[in-house]
Amino acid sequence: MAEEVASRRSSDRISSLPINAIDDILTRLPLRDAVRTSILSRKWRYDWVKITKLTLDESLWKDLPTHEVRVKLGRILLHLFSFRQGPIRECRISIPNSKYLPELDNLIFFLSRNEIESLFLELPNGEKYKLPSSVFTSPKMRQLTLEYCVINLPTTFRAFGQLLSLRLFNVSISEEHLEILISRCSLVEDVELDISNPLSYIQFNAPNLKFLNIGSKIISICFKNTPLLADVSIMAESLNHGPVESLDVNRDFVERGTCDLREFFGSLPAIKNLRLDHFIIKTLIAGIDEIPTTLPMPLLNLTKIYLFDLCLTGLEEIRFLLCLIKSSPNLEEIVIIIQAINNERGDDRTSLELLKAEYDSGIKLNRLTNVSLIDIRGTKTEMKFIKLLLAKSPVLEKMMISPFYIGPESPQTLVEILMQINTFQRASLRAIVNFNF
Known part of the structure; x- marks a missing residue:
């Protein structure tokens, strides 16, 4: 008898739950379990059809x-x-x-x-x-x-x-339809694209867009109307589309006027976080006759840059990197994963001279606090770049160096890198250099 009364009380409690509580419970259940709740009480019998x-x-x-x-x-x-x-x-x-x-x-x-x-x-x-x-x-x-x-x-x-x-993940869509789709979503704030087919050119007309993540092979890109875009990631190689080195990026390959370095960044006044892989960097470089020392309009909001597979021994890549850094007065963090294959081709003398000239100049990275350099090989260009950052960053707190391990002889090379970096002048008394072996 006592068990029957207790059962009725339990049933009454379930039946007396407010409608919003029942809806909340049902929406948190898989459909199969939501349907099964119809046996709990008469009141719940058809509630699952309203979730x-x-x-x-x-x-x-x-x-x-x-x-x-x-x-x-x-x-x-x-x-x-x-x-x-x-x-x-x-x-x-x-x-x-x-x-x-x-x-x-x-x-x-x-x-x-x-x-x-x-x-x-x-x-x-x-x-x-x-x-x-x-x-x-x-x-x-x-x-x-x-x-x-x-x-x-x-x-x-x-x-x-x-x-x-x-x-859109592993989706097939034409460039024309993709442009139409995005441009007709006037309120869209967050776009993530992993398009299966390579894209030759795409123009973004999205006045409310704030976050953009592209994991597709893309040759040329244009931001026509993106005044609020703060987070941009173009990392074709971060997804499984195969190597992009097979595409020879040169000035004839990139259609003139569709991937201009100045226009690219000039259309991103609100950019705060930037992630680029080496392929899109090459297209930006190939789309301009001469890489400027600084951009016409400074990137006042840019605080973090992440560059993937960057070749630090090439002159154009060094010029691009220095242009980006010098155009970002409020830059706080730099992360670079170095392209080991192309770095084997040796140091470019003009790159070394360019880095030395910057070291002797009055450049200051007044907001830079964190630097991560991954797959360092100890080339002269790499070491001069590290020396430049340490000497010109008065508030630097941490620099993480992750050497590229290449075999049994690597430990000796790593020790040499460590000893050389420890001799570099540091503008910040708080700067700590960590080595991730």
């Missing part, structure tokens, strides 16, 4: 044989289409095999008609899913994340007027 967030992920297909996944997916869709009530604000979809892509068309169409605001579509490797045009009829879309899709914008697409975040 605003749906998650169709691996928890639904775990340990199921392949032939049963489609059956279960079909059953889920039938329940959604038959019993669904109210708008769906967010949906996360992850399926294990491209065999089930046909069922997605109906689900995408259903979501686009139910006021979807956030769509996260994670698909398996292999055959890319041809995204249905119904996606682009969702006027309230605020977040769109797509993986392994083929995108062809319908001619009827006008705009994603409320979109704030766009993330």
